Amino acid sequence: MTERPAPGLRERKKARTRKLIQSEALRLFREQGFAATTMEQVAAAAEVATSTVFRYFPTKEDLVLMDHLPAFVDALTSAPAELGPVQAVRLALRATVAGQDPAERAEGLERERMMLTVPELWASSLDNVTGVVATMRGILAARAGREPDDPDVRNITGAVLGVLLAVWFDAVRRPEVDLATEADRALSQLEGLRLE
Known part of the structure; x- marks a missing residue:
């Protein structure tokens, strides 16, 4: 890196x-x-x-939206080329979490809970998720030498984000869930997905 x-x-x-x-x-x-x-x-x-x-x-909505995407983008972009897309995402997520102190992680989880539970934040949250989808899709496409609109890139990006959203919703309802650990565990079940 x-x-x-x-x-x-x-x-x-x-x-x-x-x-x-x-x-x-x-x-x-x-x-x-x-x-x-x-x-x-x-x-x-x-x-x-x-x-x-x-x-x-x-x-006011911008006060809640997550701002750790640059760290994730840097980590995903610089992940070793031999890693498959899911492995690269897992490594990038781990690096992003490792770069945060406990207070930053707690504040991030609080903001995520607000994005899912405060009605006024829903539209902004959806815009934020849409941006994350486009960014991740572009990086995964570039890593595989493909175009972002390639159906395989779309499908893998969708699978990864679907799992992450499911974990995110669960962590908001159940505060005892360690979001980073659960996301990593859930993504491990997708590791066989590749862009060949």
């Missing part, structure tokens, strides 16, 4: 501000509900201007 240069001071400061805003928003959503929380309240809790909140998160 290619190492990226360490982010500069400005980028680190932006990342801290973004994380603080999102953490405060999640706390407020938990305490008073998604619908009852305003962007102004989020700004006050994070001790930033409302315009700063909107700069990082153009909509």
